[in-house]
Amino acid sequence: MNFTNKNPFIAGNWKMFKTIPEAVDMVQKLHEASVGMDGAQFVVIPPFTALSEVARALQESPIQIGAQNMHWEEQGAFTGEVAAPMLKDVGCTFVVLGHSERRQFFGETSETVNKKIKAAFAHGLVPIMCIGESLEERKNGNTITKVQTQITEGLEELDAEKICQIIFAYEPIWAIGTGLTATPDQAQEVHGFIRSSLAEKHGNTVASCAIILYGGSVKPENTYSLLKEKDINGALVGGASLKADSFAEIAREAIKAYEEK
Ligand code: PGA
Helix, strand or coil: CCCCCCCCCCEEEEECCCCCCHHHHHHHHHHHHHHCCCCCCEEEEEEEHHHHHHHHCCCCCEEEEEEECCCCCCCCCCCCCCCCHHHHHHHEEEEEECCCHHHCCCCCCCHHHHHHHHHHHHHCEEEEEEEECCHHHHCCHHHHHHHHHHHHHHHHCHHHHHHCCCCCEEEEECCCCCCCCHHHHHHHHHHHHHHHHHHHHCCCCHHHCCCEEEECCHHHHHHHHCCCCCCCCEEEEHHHHHHHHHHHHHCCCCHHHHHHC
16 A cells, blocks of 8 residues: 555554544544545554454544554564564554654663564554654754654664655654644754655655654644645644544644645
């Protein structure tokens, strides 16, 4: 399946929320709400426990499914972990890797992100790779250095053909779950940097096809102005993706912004 930055890409990261009935109810409502919104690519990213039932509920829907994390090994004695073939098995197309909450609370590093990206490709999953700076790093003027380091280390040993298929999510840590959003200018600055850095290291084709999402307190009210920016191709939404109506509204705003870009 091909994903493109010609249409907005809207992914909802549910984090550690929703039981199976709640998850199924949400995607049924989202499916109804998204009918006719062909201009957007939708992805829901439920907790592991709900993946199977969400996949069943979305069988007839263009809405795709992703997981929030995985281990890099194919199988083994890794209590509490989930492997790429298991995610494929349950109907996932995408996997989020390197989310700042994983980096902050669960010891994720760029090295493990790199291993996981390779494992995702080996099993036909599309990685959504998260990067972003802390408030302190931003205040110290280290945003670009931090993002550059995460990209370089996370993409080690990957060729242009693979990098082309990665979905990047720029998520300033200070904007996640805080209600603080990067301004469109702040976000565009980093997105523009990511694209030009990809061009410099991996060529113009990689840069022009890259899908670069913004994440961090995205809601219906700020989607349009963010998505109007040249290098912002979509959103990775946390809190506002938990309800079908706000998630669908974000997609609607994104489509409008894209039409007017
Ligand atoms: P938020 O989360 O939209 O609730 O800030 C975004 C994310 O963590 O992906």
